[in-house]
Amino acid sequence: MMLSTGVWAGVLLLQVLGGxxxxxxxxxxxxFVIDYDNDQFxxxxxxxxxxxxxMHYFRTVPSEWRDRLRKLRMAGFNxxxxxxxxxxxxxxxxxxxxHGILDLETFIRTAQxxxxxxxxxxxxxxxxxxxxxxLPYWLLRKNKDxxxxxxxxxxxxxxxxxxxxxxxxxxxxxxxxxxxxxIMIQVENEYGSYSACDYAYTTHLRSLYEEAFGDSVLxxxxxxxxxxxLKCGKIQDVxxxxxxxxxxxxxxxxxxxxxxxxxxPLVNSEFYPGWLDHWGxxxxxxxxxxxxxxxxxxxxxxxxxxxxxxxxxxxxGFGAGANxxxxxxxxxxxxxxxxxxxxxxxxxxxxxxxxxxxxxxxPLPAGDVPPPSPKYSYGKVNMTxxxxxxxxxxxxxxxxxxxxxxxxDLFVSNGIVVYQTTVPFRTSNPAKxxxxxxxxxxxxxxxxxYVGVASREESIYDLPLQSLPNQTLTIVAESQGRVCxxxxxxxxxxxxxxxxxxxxxxxxxxxVPLPLTNITTFMMARNHLEHKIATSNGDHDSxxxxxxxxxxxxxxxxxxxSAPDHPQDTFLRLDGWMKGIAWVNDFNLGRYWPEVGPQVTxxxxxxxxxxxxxxxxxxxxxASPCGVQSTCSVSLQSTHEIAGPTPDH
Numbered sequence: 337m338m339l340s341t342g343v344w345a346g347v348l349l350l351q352v353l354g355g356x357x358x359x360x361x362x363x364x365x366x367x368f369v370i371d372y373d374n375d376q377f378x379x380x381x382x383x384x385x386x387x388x389x390x391m392h393y394f395r396t397v398p399s400e401w402r403d404r405l406r407k408l409r410m411a412g413f414n415x416x417x418x419x420x421x422x423x424x425x426x427x428x429x430x431x432x433x434x435h436g437i438l439d440l441e442t443f444i445r446t447a448q449x450x451x452x453x454x455x456x457x458x459x460x461x462x463x464x465x466x467x468x469x470x471l472p473y474w475l476l477r478k479n480k481d482x483x484x485x486x487x488x489x490x491x492x493x494x495x496x497x498x499x500x501x502x503x504x505x506x507x508x509x510x511x512x513x514x515x516x517x518x519i520m521i522q523v524e525n526e527y528g529s530y531s532a533c534d535y536a537y538t539t540h541l542r543s544l545y546e547e548a549f550g551d552s553v554l555x556x557x558x559x560x561x562x563x564x565x566l567k568c569g570k571i572q573d574v575x576x577x578x579x580x581x582x583x584x585x586x587x588x589x590x591x592x593x594x595x596x597x598x599x600x601p602l603v604n605s606e607f608y609p610g611w612l613d614h615w616g617x618x619x620x621x622x623x624x625x626x627x628x629x630x631x632x633x634x635x636x637x638x639x640x641x642x643x644x645x646x647x648x649x650x651x652x653g654f655g656a657g658a659n660x661x662x663x664x665x666x667x668x669x670x671x672x673x674x675x676x677x678x679x680x681x682x683x684x685x686x687x688x689x690x691x692x693x694x695x696x697x698x699p700l701p702a703g704d705v706p707p708p709s710p711k712y713s714y715g716k717v718n719m720t721x722x723x724x725x726x727x728x729x730x731x732x733x734x735x736x737x738x739x740x741x742x743x744x745d746l747f748v749s750n751g752i753v754v755y756q757t758t759v760p761f762r763t764s765n766p767a768k769x770x771x772x773x774x775x776x777x778x779x780x781x782x783x784x785x786y787v788g789v790a791s792r793e794e795s796i797y798d799l800p801l802q803s804l805p806n807q808t809l810t811i812v813a814e815s816q817g818r819v820c821x822x823x824x825x826x827x828x829x830x831x832x833x834x835x836x837x838x839x840x841x842x843x844x845x846x847x848v849p850l851p852l853t854n855i856t857t858f859m860m861a862r863n864h865l866e867h868k869i870a871t872s873n874g875d876h877d878s879x880x881x882x883x884x885x886x887x888x889x890x891x892x893x894x895x896x897x898s899a900p901d902h903p904q905d906t907f908l909r910l911d912g913w914m915k916g917i918a919w920v921n922d923f924n925l926g927r928y929w930p931e932v933g934p935q936v937t938x939x940x941x942x943x944x945x946x947x948x949x950x951x952x953x954x955x956x957x958x959a960s961p962c963g964v965q966s967t968c969s970v971s972l973q974s975t976h977e978i979a980g981p982t983p984d985h
Contacts, residue, residue: 367512370575385635386455386519388641389645389676390419391649394655395655396649404647405450408647412695416453417605417644418457447517455519455522456522458522459471465667468818469657469820477744482826485825486532487536487540521549522557522558523545526559526579530823541571556575557569558577560579561580566595575597575603576597579606580604582607582626602634604634607643609622609646609673609676614665616793616933617665624690643676647681649671650670655926656668658817658820666793666817668935680711712906712972712974714906717892719890719954720967725754726887728850728889736844740847742828743815746847750817752955753812754811755811757843758808760842767803769800775792778831779882781809781810782809852955885963886959894950904942905941906974907939908920910936910970913970914931916957917954923944925938926938934978934982935977935978936980937975
């Protein structure tokens, strides 16, 4: 998904094709500014325009960064734009992570080595179809009433600490003026689309940047191409840019920007070559020729453009967020985005069409475009049941409270929490169980009998059930991703309101969070469960999953040849499996849900594989293609399927 953080002496390093030696120009007077008189940027005093592409370092494994960046450069682009995700870098208060897939500095240095300038978008809110729009979940724990993206002092304090104590010291040496590739930094993100419209907040953010960096970097904002968006998105002394997709009249789309920035370069900071997906809805596609024409039209106006996304990548783990349209809409693991580079980093037909446009305006680098990565079908992998979620829960520490606690109260960022209570009274037959405002999906059991599913997506909050006094009611709650856009990003997870049975509030809850986000703890618990099952002679009669084998863990192993060209990229196909989470070699690939589509397979990057024995673990929540004592399988194939069938389509 490190190099040291020192200031590099000299200036932008120009890579010599075919090697890693660099020439450092003697002139260190590096500037990147706006020439308002001539409606253009000036780089080192000379007219400049960028054609940039978005790529998120946290959506691509580090070993592939250079490949993706080089393909971007070879398409004629001269800059890369990336968000910085606060939630990933500070998963808990004052706990910072800039390693591996989060090694921001190495990503930026690699871009510089590939002759790319860098545009940063540090939020703090980023949207990007990420959980809670990239804001840390623990903000909701610190203050349940915190007004996010506002001048609420409790929120501003956390932003200040993140920026000043952790992020800014890493960014400053990477600024163009200091010898790095960073030419521009965005302040907030599409703030004109947020209901708060808090000028005190956005002005404060601008002041933070100015105090940290002075005038050594150009600050900008991005908003939709409408005067209503720019009205609240505009920040004094920060350059306003707009975003819009393909197919419309380009000149008209830039008109709102010109109302707020009468002079200066035209900039589209998010030009969409594709669009995002939701589970259960068809995969988004945008015609290549339509995208090419709009790009050409903008470049004819001498506009600078950033393509969002050039390479979408993958929302590994629990990174994917959700939207609130007419209903709750969770985003899939794939962030392919119908971009010029596929999720696996391969040039698409759109790549070559757009390259033909960019070369009309900027010279293409010498050399060949790197080829697609090799793909391999490692074949069928037999899976065997390991044990159920409830069996694992019995081995973990529980939290007790009168009323159910949210994930946030339980220090759980994402995943699954098991809620249990005892039915204290006699009910009608059947009784109505009401799980109001479940966020986002809940599997209900009475003792070991499966009752059904409550779903935020489908607005199913009431279930009929039969129960007797002293029976155990179990609700397994799943987070499917926090809302990433709009006024309801303060999206608490789990049982967010009290649960009633026959109209009476249930009390005295035991809650067990599954440690799915902490791989070390998860492996220990999983191994403990496996040992317990093995020492009980493999007796699965007491399994507490769904009758179809859901709410259970499965494991399998497969071999990769000891050959120089292995391992290779592959794709995990889960025919017959319904919904769950997949790990390969204890790397969380993300959520799968082929039953609703459109994503059918999960991308498995070669970097997480190894020659010899490899492992696959599944947490299947609903139904497996085999009985609890049978062997069933998944497969690893050489082709990706992200445009599969969806309900009613």
